[in-house]
Amino acid sequence: MKNICVGISGVGSYVPEKIVTNHDLSKIVETSNEWIIERTGIHERRIADDDMATSDIATKAAINALEDARLRPEDIDLIIVATVTADHAFPSTACIIQKNIGAVKAAAFDISVGCSGFVYGLSIGENFIKSGTYDKVLVIGAETLSRVVDWQERNTCVLFGDGAGACVLEKCEEGFGILSIELGSDGSNGEVLVQPAGGSRLPASMDTVENRLHFIKMDGKEVFKFAVRVMERASTNALEKANLQLGDLDFLVPHQANMRIIDAAAKKLKLEKDRICVNLNKYGNMSSASIPVALDEAVKDNKINKGDNILLVAFGAGLTWASMTIKWSRREDR
Ligand code: UT7
Numbered sequence: 547m548k549n550i551c552v553g554i555s556g557v558g559s560y561v562p563e564k565i566v567t568n569h570d571l572s573k574i575v576e577t578s579n580e581w582i583i584e585r586t587g588i589h590e591r592r593i594a595d596d597d598m599a600t601s602d603i604a605t606k607a608a609i610n611a612l613e614d615a616r617l618r619p620e621d622i623d624l625i626i627v628a629t630v631t632a633d634h635a636f637p638s639t640a641c642i643i644q645k646n647i648g649a650v651k652a653a654a655f656d657i658s659v660g661c662s663g664f665v666y667g668l669s670i671g672e673n674f675i676k677s678g679t680y681d682k683v684l685v686i687g688a689e690t691l692s693r694v695v696d697w698q699e700r701n702t703c704v705l706f707g708d709g710a711g712a713c714v715l716e717k718c719e720e721g722f723g724i725l726s727i728e729l730g731s732d733g734s735n736g737e738v739l740v741q742p743a744g745g746s747r748l749p750a751s752m753d754t755v756e757n758r759l760h761f762i763k764m765d766g767k768e769v770f771k772f773a774v775r776v777m778e779r780a781s782t783n784a785l786e787k788a789n790l791q792l793g794d795l796d797f798l799v800p801h802q803a804n805m806r807i808i809d810a811a812a813k814k815l816k817l818e819k820d821r822i823c824v825n826l827n828k829y830g831n832m833s834s835a836s837i838p839v840a841l842d843e844a845v846k847d848n849k850i851n852k853g854d855n856i857l858l859v860a861f862g863a864g865l866t867w868a869s870m871t872i873k874w875s876r877r878e879d880r
Contacts, residue, residue: 556615711838
């Protein structure tokens with residue numbers, strides 16, 4: 547039987563216009579531009595206007611990705627949205643985006659995998675296409691983390707930003723597209739990164755609001771240690787599964803959480819700075835949106851060309867991790 551290869555045929559992204567700098571934050575919590583840059587690499591982040599929800603920014607990214615793939619919304623068979631900041635507990639954000647863009651024949655659902663969500667989404671999409679169930683899948687990573695960040699808590703509020711990125715998956719030439727996938731989770735350590743209230747464990751109440759339990763709670767040091775360990779392991783495993791050597795890798799698109807975490811991964815992979823997509827200086831950590839936004843920028847800047855081997859690698863709440871190697875299948879002149 548002929549091997550079905552699945553690649554990215556379109557990429558798009560959107561970030562809100564409003565910029566919040568480190569200096570702005572130093573006026574609301576006890577922090578400084580120097581501390582944030584030295585410990586994280588972040589200079590500024592985008593924050594969605596009050597009347598914008600995750601589906602609004604995701605819709606703009608989705609439209610951009612469809613245009614890039616030269617497809618109409620009604621061509622899409624499935625929409626997968628990775629997010630931890632859905633518009634509502636239900637209906638899914640994917641269904642809202644389906645309505646917004648007019649993807650009338652698409653099935654649609656959300657997945658909750660924290661910052662690893664976009665790579666999980668790509669892997670689900672790939673499998674639907676490989677199995678013959680669907681032809682064209684739209685995968686979106688979108689977040690409005692500003693809504694769940696505690697703006698009184700300097701340990702977390704300096705880290706996150708809002709944004710959305712999207713990719714269209716389709717069959718591609720043999721030998722190109724997604725080469726390998728590595729997904730993992732360690733639920734036993736999930737309490738180090740959590741939004742405690744608002745679900746069935748702690749439904750919203752006066753107490754949960756007074757105790758600020760609807761905001762992100764994070765043990766930064768523990769997440770940091772996990773991230774460094776897992777980024778290296780997930781990267782090496784994905785390369786091995788694709789039969790790629792370190793020298794074969796053209797581009798690393800890592801989850802954008804902390805420059806020190808990215809530097810540690812790059813060192814292990816022996817990669818020079820110009821082969822790593824970095825945008826956390828401009829946007830902070832956009833969770834599931836950080837990889838597709840970085841990928842979109844790299845493609846639009848012509849940094850990624852047909853035949854390049856790229857590695858996506860992420861870690862996040864759950865705890866989870868995900869990595870994927872792709873032999874880029876799109877010509878840059880499309
Ligand atoms: O996508 C997944 C989401 N999360 C992550 O990826 C986070 C991973 N972790 C990290 O990126 C880092 O652990 C942080 C950036 C969160 C913190 O950096 P750190 O080097 O681990 O600092 P720390 O937590 O050990 O804090 C060092 C000091 C502390 O003061 P003391 O106890 O030494 O007096 C903190 O209270 O820095 C203080 N601190 C701050 N100071 C100024 C913490 N946050 C700030 C701040 N401004 N914003």
